[in-house]
Amino acid sequence: MPRLTYALDHWGSPDFGLALQKELEQLDSNDLPLQEALSTASYAMDEKRQVMMISASADQARIIAKAGIFYTGVIAGCSCTDDPSPVDQTTEYCEVLVEIDRDTAEAVFTLASN
Numbered sequence: 001m002p003r004l005t006y007a008l009d010h011w012g013s014p015d016f017g018l019a020l021q022k023e024l025e026q027l028d029s030n031d032l033p034l035q036e037a038l039s040t041a042s043y044a045m046d047e048k049r050q051v052m053m054i055s056a057s058a059d060q061a062r063i064i065a066k067a068g069i070f071y072t073g074v075i076a077g078c079s080c081t082d083d084p085s086p087v088d089q090t091t092e093y094c095e096v097l098v099e100i101d102r103d104t105a106e107a108v109f110t111l112a113s114n
Contacts (some may be wrong), residue, residue, distance in 0.1 A: 002031045003105040004098070011063055011102075017053035020065055020098070024051045033111050034071055037094030041073025044092070049074045054095065063100040066112055068093065 010019035024032070034044035049071045056065040073092040095112040 001106045002027055002107070004100050005105040007062065008100055008102065008105045011058065011067065011100075014055065020053060020056075020067065022096070024069065024096075025049050025066060029071070030068045030095060031063075032069065032109050034069065034092070034094065037096075037111055038073050038092055040090050041075050041092055043074045045072040045074055045089070051063040058102070060102070062102055063098075065098045065099060065100070066095060067094050 004020065007016065007020040007023050010016045018053045029035075029044050029046040029049070038044060049069060052068045052070075054066040054068055056063065058064065070091055070093050072089050075088045075090055097110045097112045099108045099110075101104070
């Protein structure tokens with residue numbers, strides 16, 4: 001489970017959104033539900049990810065943020081020698097709920113329903 005200590009340290013400050021953006025952009029794509037959110041591509045890449053903050057709130061136990069994530073997906077052919085389909089990249093988008101435990105900084109990610 002990823003820990004978002006930098007974002008937690010900036011909770012309540014004007015820099016929280018930027019801190020969360022930076023941490024989410026640096027996470028491995030396997031830590032985020034990007035593969036499940038694909039709409040066009042067949043595989044979520046671990047590069048060219050951009051995050052934008054949508055909202056954030058907190059209670060005693062956790063910080064709950066909603067973030068939009070633009071990321072790259074690959075549209076792949078069948079990898080046959082005579083396959084005319086080129087491997088191509090496309091931009092994907094999803095919205096993710098990020099729950100950060102205020103004691104441990106451990107984060108849980110779920111796809112937000114649009």
